[in-house]
Amino acid sequence: MVRSAIFNKILSEINIKEQDLLLDDTSLIEQSCMMIGLLQEVLIGFKEQVHTDGFVDTSQEIEFFKEVKPVVLGKLIYYNNVYRIETTCPVRGGKLYRNYFEGQLKLLKQNNVSKLDMDFYRYYRSGRTDKDAEYFLREQVHLATVLDSFYFEMDKKYSTYYDHLVARFIAQDYTYNYLLSRIDPEIPVNFGSQDIPDDLQWTGTKNALIELIYALYISGVLSHGKIGVRKMSLIFQNLFKISLGDIHHAFHRMKDRSGKRTLFIDQLKDSLEQYMDKSL
Structure with missing residues (x-):
């Protein structure tokens, strides 16, 4: 069976890897490449474990799809954003550099993921738990609320529509702060x-x-x-x-x-x- 301690250990190892890369003065492009590879491996391992062992009970399933998988997937989306942005930005410094990141920030705001489901966004940000069984148990999605077609291509045994939304909320927060620091760290x-x-x-x-x-x-x-x-x-x-x-x-x-x-x-x-x- 899937054990919460195992997931917590993996999340801790991810944080340690991020710390090591930061303290080693790794460039953002190198850091992103390394983290993308690591996070992909973690998600594949999670998927195999979920398919093979399942969950102890519904509370553990909710915990995984609300607190564990979205953190890893959110960081994967974030590091992919950083890699894409850093590898296409102009030479560091100057007006062109600043305008580039300001433009990326404008795009991020225009494509605010909270617009996909504002009710759920408020639910998640407020820390509520009363509808967790509806949002974070598999096969619980009401199709009338689904606005993104990616849901129909999901592995329903490993995903809920809302765990992916939480991941995108997390990635959006990370990306927002990254872009602000690039525009003007002062x-x-x-x-x-x-x-x-x-x-x-x-x-x-x-x-x-x-x-x-x-x-x-x-x-x-x-x-x-x-x-x-x-x-x-x-x-x-x-x-x-x-x-x-x-x-x-x-x-x-x-x-x-x-x-x-x-x-x-x-x-x-x-x-x-x-x-x-x-x-x-």
């Missing part, structure tokens, strides 16, 4: 109308914040390690209204520091221990 991204105090600001150095971001990213403590370092960086820049520039190269400069390389993390540890000692 501009923080607005992730919503959070009630952030106007006087909230980062008063440490930029390198300290970058060090913290990478520490949180590598440890996998945010969103079970499913959030990428670029997106995490954009969130922190938006939160503190600060521009961090190219955090990837800044991090590699930290690796070449003489003496202690984790200056800020060490400082945090020392400050916390001193506070604890005073509280005794």
Whole structure:
């Protein structure tokens, strides 16, 4: 039988591979090629396992088609988008380069996948679960709601219409943030109308914040390690209204520091221990 722990282990291995490629300073084109191959293999393995072993119960089937397969497929769609965009973009820098990515962002907005089924999009984004059996069990699609012809070509034993939609939502989010970072990495991204105090600001150095971001990213403590370092960086820049520039190269400069390389993390540890000692 299919076990959730097996799927979770595979998702963790995918995240580790992404981290390794990022820290090795792999180009986006190389990274995309490698990840496309890996993710395709994972999906093929999932398919064979589902066909052979099935699921323990309907709750596990829902979990797979809502939480597991869409993550892998969404990343596959995303990396395919990145590879396509990067291999056809003009030389880096200049107005032509910026216009190209602005045009790609405009196309992404025009082809917003949420338009395919706005009711389901709201359902998924709100975190509801009351209709999961309708959306994420196989053979449950009401044909009147199907707007994409790809559904009729699906392997119905391995797919639902809605697991594919979730994958496309995920890919759209990743692609949106990737394009924003290409257009202007200096501009923080607005992730919503959070009630952030106007006087909230980062008063440490930029390198300290970058060090913290990478520490949180590598440890996998945010969103079970499913959030990428670029997106995490954009969130922190938006939160503190600060521009961090190219955090990837800044991090590699930290690796070449003489003496202690984790200056800020060490400082945090020392400050916390001193506070604890005073509280005794």
